[in-house]
Amino acid sequence: MNARTLDPAHHLIEKEPYYEAVGDEIQLFEAAYRQQIPVLLKGPTGCGKTRFMEHMAWRLKRPLITVSCHDDLTASDLVGRYLVKGGETVWVDGPLTRAVRCGGICYLDEIVEARKDTMVVIHPLADDRRNLPMEKLGQVVEAPPEFCMAISYNPGYQSVLKDLKQSTRQRFVALEFDYPGAALERRIVATESGVSDAIADNLVRFAQMTRNLKGSGLEEGASTRLLVHAGKLIADGVSPVSACKAAVAQAVTDDADMLKAIQELSSSIF
């Protein structure tokens, strides 16, 4: 079996990624795209931010270049750097530069995780200048109208160290994401995982219970993504209680008492 190797800069998403709109976010994103305004997606983990981006890339028929930010991500990781090849130095574009050059959508996931100085390089791209200065080459790349930048961050971490600077955040149109309402979430879980509506309903109810625990021992309740995982396990023949244990309880906490309590909640429902 051979895995496909894709060049994200020239690859368009072929099949429609499944996405259920919660509000008017699709419309807003399209408008922002047309008006060349960058977009900021806020929301807890696993509520569909990345899926939304895939869906929008498919909708707008642009390549999507995703960069998952981590705390060692530097400006040159984004813009590009010289590498040594056979006794010569060769410039290699970073993902951001590639996205600008091909007029794609550059999605910087969990931007607050990146180093503070990285964020500054996106500033000229994120206002009306829409260009990317590349100091080391002494060039400026101008973004074509098709280029779009989107960043995401999770305000729930509530750490002073991981906050977005005003100078950064005030350049974006912000779309807020949250877990979808019960009915919608049920539909998402059922569609994505292939379980029956009744099981999807119970999974959603279970998720609500874990979200009630947020703040009293749990950092974050079960996300829609976890529910989909649990649903897929159930659809594959795993019993609901063990699916919830493996896919949800163990995923959200390591604390023994909390684990047991979540277990008891799931066994109460199923």
Add this chain to the structure above:
Amino acid sequence: MALAPLTAGEMEASLHVWLDTEFTYYKVDQLARELDRLTRDEQDFILGWIRRIASTHITLAWQFGRRAPALLPHMELRLLEAWALHTCDVFDRTGLQNALRVMEQVDSFDVVQHKNDAAGALFEEISPVLGNFVCGLSGRRLRIEEGDAAWTDGERIVLPPLIAALPDRDDNFQLAKVMVALLWAQTRFGTLRIDLVAVAAGYPDPERALNHLYALEILRLSAQIKRELPGLHRAMQGLRSRLDAPLSPAWQAFETRLAASGATVDDSLALLDSAYAETACPQFSDQGCLRPDAIAAARAARLDKEKARLRIKLAELLAEQQATQPETRPASEPPPEFEVAPRDENGRLDFEITLDDAPIAPPDGVRQLLTSIYLDFGDIPPDYLTPAGEGEYDASRVFDQPEDPDAVWQGTYHEKGAELYPEWDHGRQHYRKNWCVMREKTVAPVYDNFHRETLGKYAGVVKHLRKKFEALRDENRLDKRQTQGDEIDLDALIEALADARDGSEMSDRLFQRMHRAERNIAVVFLVDMSGSTQGWINEAEREALILLCEALELLGDRYAIYGFSGTTRKRCELFRIKTFDDRYDDEVKARISGIRPQEYTRMGFALRHMSKLLNQVEAKTRVLITLSDGRPDDYFDVYRGVYGVEDTRMALLEAARTGIHPFCITLDRDARDYLPHMYGAARYVILDDVRQLPVKVTDIYRRITT
């Protein structure tokens, strides 16, 4: 191989010592004879506990010794231990009389009734799990407490110390879980919404009416649970079929009526007349009991408070909304109106708030208040939705306020508003729960020339310190010749290319990388403010703090300074000198100058509180440095001696366990023998000369944080 049992004589000798028979005249020979028949393990268990309890109170230990041998054959060791600890706790809290009463309760221990105790669910073991469990269920946040039986007042769920109706441990846990769910359902589905006493008063035998109504409600709630929590309902059915008699036909008819999905407490009330006529009344083993007085008291205390809280919160919301919409509305128009539509469907309770038909997102606090109010009334009464007018409520009465530490001390109830900390009782080999009554106070600043004089006195040292600490300050620097990096190191590359031409091996260290300084340290200095520091030591401490602050300001480490002192466990005091958030300004300098010797050196509580504060700070490295002049000590208290040393040691161990690096600086020159033991978890230094302190402390800090 088991050890040979101890002889009566051997045991008697120990008992004489532990029970202090020279003064107490307890007849230990008889006790020793009784213990003589037991195996060595059993002897060790009972003797161990006698010794441990005797360190708390000799009479209790004696009473324990008299009863324990007889209980041993049919009481689980786990329970015997829980009983012994519980007795000590009761003694700590309410004194000897009550503790003896607890001791005596065990006389009525009925073997038959307790045949399942070995597999019982102990409150201490199940409460953390069930506490989280009930939090996950919707509705008001209920807390779980230990009490005499299973009941609820709408704000807490009380469970007995032991639930042991079945011979299997898992089943007993399931039973406890079902109990909790049924008690939760009473709050969630409106049982507590009605005036139970008034309803019962309408019948010739109010108690009987109450029992029958409760049984009806249990049937209704069970059906409700079947819809909400089918898994739990299955477990409930399983347990009931094993423990309870089947329902009589008449009650089965009630059950069917109450199983309808729209059934409310009114349906139970409607059935009460016919149920009252039935002589039999079903008793489920999972139903707990109804305490109308407690319910009414909790409700009465809650209603007005929550109304006030909600109205204040709404007023805040309104002000916020109006701030964002600057256009002023004409005075003739009616004030904006809040409307709340509760949605109670599918096990989920949610609220939609609209302000003049425009939906707004309620903050979490408001949502919780609405939930609580909804559970009390089944709706949100309209008068709750008028935002509070200005000055209508005194916010300090409506919301819980931190107490003024001094005012509280003057009051009669000394523990009010204080934080309680446990203390390690070395004799008992167990914690004394909520033992230390801790309050934070602020040192009264003294504005004098102390700061300037200190800097003048140590001018040379300060200069030297500055240099040293500046050198310590990690700065951004360029690391050259790295295997990985942001940029190419041209010098290295040229060299490598030359090497390659030359035929020698080419280095792969061709990159340069920016190294970023991230000194992420949070440190707390805990300073001894006991009476023994009077004079030289106090001055040296203050000078040391000034020099430290000067140095730390250079480094940019986050730091806090607290002083500790106390008299007895009821008056443990921590003095704020500089919190993490305070800047090193004139006030902090004046507070350092204002540090005065207070009372005694009780250390455990201070270490525990500091560990707690330190753990709330986000930092890679957390350091807790204590500065003290000697062994822990307290006024007329057991704290003097081994007890205090052991408690301090335990507190340091606890701190180390949470990832804090404790470090102790001590001026105790005489008694070095106990130090390695007490500071077991911490590193420490002993300073011989008090006068060295100011110079050394900064130096020590530099050493331990690099």
